[in-house]
Amino acid sequence: MAIAPGQWREVALSDDEYRLLVDVLGREPTPLELGMFGAMWSEHCGYKHSRPLLSQLPTEAQWVLEGPGENAGAIDVGDGLAVVFKVESHNHPSAVEPYEGAATGVGGIVRDIFTMGARPIALLNSLRFGPLDLPRNRYLLDNVVGGIGGYGNCLGIPTVGGEVFFDPSFNGNPLVNAMCIGVTEHGALMRARASGPGNVIMLVGADTGRDGLHGATFASVDDPTASHRGVIQVGNPFLEKLLLEACLELLQGDDVVAMQDLGAAGLTSSVVECASRGGVGAEIDVALVPRRETGMSAYEVMLSESQERMLLVVRPEGAARVRSVVERWSLHASQIGQVTDDGVVRVLDGGTIVAEVPAGLFTDCCPTYVREGAEALEATARRSLDLTTIPDLPGDAEADSQSVAGCLLHLLASPNIASRRSIYERYDHTILANTVVAPGVGDAAVLRLRGTGRGIAAAIDCNSRYCALDPYLGAMHAVAEASRNLVCVGAKPLAITNCLNFGNPERPSGYFQLSQAVAGMAAACRALDVPVVSGNVSLYNETGEIPVMPTPAVGAVGVLEDVRNHASLRWHDGDVVVLVGGAAPSLGGSEYLSRRHGLTAGSPPPLDLEQELLVQRTVQGAVEAGLIRTAHDCGLGGLAVALAEMAIASGIGVSIDIDVPAGQSNRRDEAWFGEAPGRILVAGAEKDIQTFLALVEGKRVTATRLGTAGGSRLAAPGWIDVEVAELAAAHTSGLPGSTQ
Amino acid sequence: MSGWVAVLSFPGSNGDRDALSAFRDDVGVEARLVDHRETALEGASAVVLPGGFSYGDHLRCGAIARFAPVMASVRSFANRGGPVLGICNGFQILTEAHLLPGALLRNRTLQFHCHWTHLRFEGCDNAWLSNIQPGEVLRLPVAHGDGAFFADLETLDRLEANGQVIARYCDVDGRLSPTSNPNGSSRAIAAISNEDGNVLGLMPHPERATSPLIGGDDGLRLLRSVLDVLAVPV
Numbered sequence: 001m002a003i004a005p006g007q008w009r010e011v012a013l014s015d016d017e018y019r020l021l022v023d024v025l026g027r028e029p030t031p032l033e034l035g036m037f038g039a040m041w042s043e044h045c046g047y048k049h050s051r052p053l054l055s056q057l058p059t060e061a062q063w064v065l066e067g068p069g070e071n072a073g074a075i076d077v078g079d080g081l082a083v084v085f086k087v088e089s090h091n092h093p094s095a096v097e098p099y100e101g102a103a104t105g106v107g108g109i110v111r112d113i114f115t116m117g118a119r120p121i122a123l124l125n126s127l128r129f130g131p132l133d134l135p136r137n138r139y140l141l142d143n144v145v146g147g148i149g150g151y152g153n154c155l156g157i158p159t160v161g162g163e164v165f166f167d168p169s170f171n172g173n174p175l176v177n178a179m180c181i182g183v184t185e186h187g188a189l190m191r192a193r194a195s196g197p198g199n200v201i202m203l204v205g206a207d208t209g210r211d212g213l214h215g216a217t218f219a220s221v222d223d224p225t226a227s228h229r230g231v232i233q234v235g236n237p238f239l240e241k242l243l244l245e246a247c248l249e250l251l252q253g254d255d256v257v258a259m260q261d262l263g264a265a266g267l268t269s270s271v272v273e274c275a276s277r278g279g280v281g282a283e284i285d286v287a288l289v290p291r292r293e294t295g296m297s298a299y300e301v302m303l304s305e306s307q308e309r310m311l312l313v314v315r316p317e318g319a320a321r322v323r324s325v326v327e328r329w330s331l332h333a334s335q336i337g338q339v340t341d342d343g344v345v346r347v348l349d350g351g352t353i354v355a356e357v358p359a360g361l362f363t364d365c366c367p368t369y370v371r372e373g374a375e376a377l378e379a380t381a382r383r384s385l386d387l388t389t390i391p392d393l394p395g396d397a398e399a400d401s402q403s404v405a406g407c408l409l410h411l412l413a414s415p416n417i418a419s420r421r422s423i424y425e426r427y428d429h430t431i432l433a434n435t436v437v438a439p440g441v442g443d444a445a446v447l448r449l450r451g452t453g454r455g456i457a458a459a460i461d462c463n464s465r466y467c468a469l470d471p472y473l474g475a476m477h478a479v480a481e482a483s484r485n486l487v488c489v490g491a492k493p494l495a496i497t498n499c500l501n502f503g504n505p506e507r508p509s510g511y512f513q514l515s516q517a518v519a520g521m522a523a524a525c526r527a528l529d530v531p532v533v534s535g536n537v538s539l540y541n542e543t544g545e546i547p548v549m550p551t552p553a554v555g556a557v558g559v560l561e562d563v564r565n566h567a568s569l570r571w572h573d574g575d576v577v578v579l580v581g582g583a584a585p586s587l588g589g590s591e592y593l594s595r596r597h598g599l600t601a602g603s604p605p606p607l608d609l610e611q612e613l614l615v616q617r618t619v620q621g622a623v624e625a626g627l628i629r630t631a632h633d634c635g636l637g638g639l640a641v642a643l644a645e646m647a648i649a650s651g652i653g654v655s656i657d658i659d660v661p662a663g664q665s666n667r668r669d670e671a672w673f674g675e676a677p678g679r680i681l682v683a684g685a686e687k688d689i690q691t692f693l694a695l696v697e698g699k700r701v702t703a704t705r706l707g708t709a710g711g712s713r714l715a716a717p718g719w720i721d722v723e724v725a726e727l728a729a730a731h732t733s734g735l736p737g738s739t740q
Numbered sequence: 741m742s743g744w745v746a747v748l749s750f751p752g753s754n755g756d757r758d759a760l761s762a763f764r765d766d767v768g769v770e771a772r773l774v775d776h777r778e779t780a781l782e783g784a785s786a787v788v789l790p791g792g793f794s795y796g797d798h799l800r801c802g803a804i805a806r807f808a809p810v811m812a813s814v815r816s817f818a819n820r821g822g823p824v825l826g827i828c829n830g831f832q833i834l835t836e837a838h839l840l841p842g843a844l845l846r847n848r849t850l851q852f853h854c855h856w857t858h859l860r861f862e863g864c865d866n867a868w869l870s871n872i873q874p875g876e877v878l879r880l881p882v883a884h885g886d887g888a889f890f891a892d893l894e895t896l897d898r899l900e901a902n903g904q905v906i907a908r909y910c911d912v913d914g915r916l917s918p919t920s921n922p923n924g925s926s927r928a929i930a931a932i933s934n935e936d937g938n939v940l941g942l943m944p945h946p947e948r949a950t951s952p953l954i955g956g957d958d959g960l961r962l963l964r965s966v967l968d969v970l971a972v973p974v
Contacts, residue, residue: 154793156754238796428883
């Protein structure tokens with residue numbers, strides 16, 4: 001069957017890309033081949049715009065066991081253990097069908113982790129929605145959270161951390177990024193590289209249906225809601241749980257030489273990638289693929305994104321053993337082909353060849369684009385706004401909405417700051433009995449590693465607003481903040497995974513944001529010594545040409561040598577409270593400006609990476625040494641909100657002894673609510689704080705005694721005097737308890 | 741000490757490994773996973789049905805697991821007086837199997853909830869409660885979507901009269917209040933016993949409360965009761 005003129009546009013290939021395809025293939029493709037190229041050369045699979053940029057990111061360190069390129073990255077955390085992790089987006093499906101979109105997002109990232117031979121031990125997520133005054137956004141939030149919980153809870157993997165942020169740019173295009181962490185022994189790490197011609201290719205898990213056809217392509221074009229709902233995959237966590245256990249059991253033996261999950265672009269991408277990574281060929285017959293529907297064409301089988309499927313490359317003599325293990329888990333394994341030595345991916349349909357393409361054409365020949373970026377004039381104007389024109393808060397302490405205290409209550413109730421309890425309580429975060437620092441208790445999650453005295457910490461962060469105002473600086477902040485959150489619980493940051501959520505890169509302003517953010521991220525990763533070991537790119541996140549705020553989410557993982565020495569937000573009666581770090585707070589890009597004045601404006605706070613590293617190492621060292629057990633990053637809402645969050649978490653007030661504004665800023669609002677990196681509040685008993693302050697001396701790190709924890713009020717004479725219960729009530733009010 | 745703890749494993753169980761390691765590593769007794777297809781529990785001194793989503797919770801929580809081959813052995817083990825503990829999904833399975841009365845309905849909020857709760861223990865005439873005194877308050881986590889205990893009034897009254905209501909959700913001081921009942925359970929019931937006092941079902945997770953490092957170790961109070969029964973094979 002010949003390809004009709006323009007037919008390639010149905011699989012989102014441009015005219016130039018189609019010409020390139022014909023050129024490298026040396027002939028016109030078959031319809032199936034065209035579909036396979038459309039999927040493999042989509043932005044989602046081919047990283048057409050991001051690949052040239054991603055090469056800037058540092059990916060190596062002594063403790064990195066596996067960098068980008070495999071299903072997930074892996075790092076050494078000591079005692080012979082490897083921690084495997086990755087974050088992935090499922091934005092477009094979640095925009096259309098939020099419960100299933102989010103659920104299958106979790107399913108996909110979990111498969112990436114156990115494909116590496118690691119048992120998944122934790123999930124995190126990073127979410128973005130439009131404002132909750134729109135019913136559609138409440139529906140999306142409720143169903144995304146429901147989907148994440150529904151899948152993760154059933155799998156028995158605790159969801160231990162995450163973040164959520166609301167802004168009108170996410171109307172119609174929510175962001176749903178799921179991160180999974182697994183653990184295994186160094187020697188048990190598995191790679192997805194087919195090898196050994198003659199080895200058999202087996203498909204394990206769910207039968208193949210028509211769901212998710214061309215999902216990868218659909219995620220790579222504007223306005224996904226225009227596409228039909230039929231492309232959304234439906235998740236079955238029960239099946240995935242069986243698949244997980246079967247695969248981990250199989251990997252204990254030697255029969256399986258490679259494993260690759262079926263994600264975006266289904267069988268096409270898993271066969272191509274497995275063959276291409278291993279430098280071999282593969283021949284499969286779609287007639288041997290078990291179907292859940294009748295009358296499916298080879299095209300549909302090859303491009304289905306049915307969930308809960310895994311491709312195995314198995315030594316021929318082990319096939320029977322593999323089948324028996326899989327069947328014991330109530331699943332079936334079908335032999336669908338074998339590894340060949342000619343480097344060609346050959347697809348048969350009942351013996352007839354329907355596609356025959358050298359694997360490298362799908363991967364190495366995928367076009368890449370380096371475009372001219374230019375910042376949108378509107379963004380430049382926002383950043384350049386003269387913030388001195390904004391009226392300061394009045395100087396008196398009356399408890400009305402104009403006072404510092406009134407403003408604090410207003411900020412605590414902001415959906416971007418408010419308690420996340422109504423979200424994280426819908427996730428099982430105690431299963432596996434490893435959760436040392438649970439959601440809401442500390443700046444990062446801490447998990448113990450059984451059989452060792454160690455622990456790991458994980459956090460995921462990104463200030464989308466900073467990135468909208470200055471993508472280079474914003475991405476640096478994302479890395480610094482994720483890393484800072486790890487040190488606040490006492491972990492040494494080791495590596496990150498990233499999820500780059502951006503708009504259309506074909507537009508100069510979109511490409512500008514993407515390229516600047518990657519450059520900023522690279523700079524921060526180098527300075528803070530946290531390489532990128534895995535990641536994912538999601539472009540074309542826009543609705544009606546309005547792009548989302550650029551959101552390069554950073555998931556960071558660190559290690560605690562002795563997990564008993566960790567820190568939380570909770571201080572104790574009589575603890576001395578100290579601010580570590582002397583960066584000047586700024587109103588630029590702050591939550592205060594947004595919440596109070598409705599402005600997304602100004603330049604995000606400057607970030608001195610050298611100073612950042614000093615502050616982070618100082619605090620991490622003190623927690624690791626057992627000196628400090630209370631630490632909290634000053635994030636959105638600045639110093640006042642950070643103090644309030646600690647008071648709320650502890651149920652204990654604080655009395656501030658110094659005139660805060662005097663030392664911080666000549667503006668009252670900036671002193672209390674301005675934001676700056678490299679600022680961490682710590683608290684401890686007088687003698688421990690003395691020791692800590694002595695350690696800090698001579699380290700070029702500023703540490704300022706603010707006051708003493710105790711009583712039931714947050715009190716800063718002349719500025720704030722509010723009951724902790726009142727702060728807590730405001731904090732709880734910001735997100736709906738149930739958004740049905 | 742002889743005997744061992746049998747931790748059942750159904751397809752979709754996800755608390756089986758937690759229960760296994762709680763008994764092995766934290767209580768320090770022999771514990772083994774027993775596959776749902778097994779039909780014998782030879783030599784086991786106690787049987788635990790763990791949490792999870794057995795058979796994907798399809799149809800109704802626990803409704804399919806009830807028919808698993810191993811359940812016939814669990815029934816005869818229980819009928820011989822052997823101690824049986826059902827945690828969360830295990831509790832749901834025991835009610836479906838009619839080894840315990842009542843049923844677990846969808847939470848009042850219709851949502852899954854995971855958080856730490858306080859439980860006031862009342863009737864303690866049960867093989868699993870040899871270390872717990874009536875009136876004691878323990879702190880354990882819950883994590884479930886279908887945890888609202890329900891029984892008709894007659895059954896509830898009979899459970900109360902027989903001392904089969906083992907624990908109720910309460911606040912930190914042991915008082916019952918509308919906010920201390922996390923899921924809308926009838927009479928705030930979190931745990932019940934069978935009439936003979938050898939079968940216990942509870943929604944909270946003692947196997948996740950085995951060390952102060954992970955939030956508390958009150959669960960060990962309950963799990964350590966196996967030390968008293970382990971010497972006695974059933």
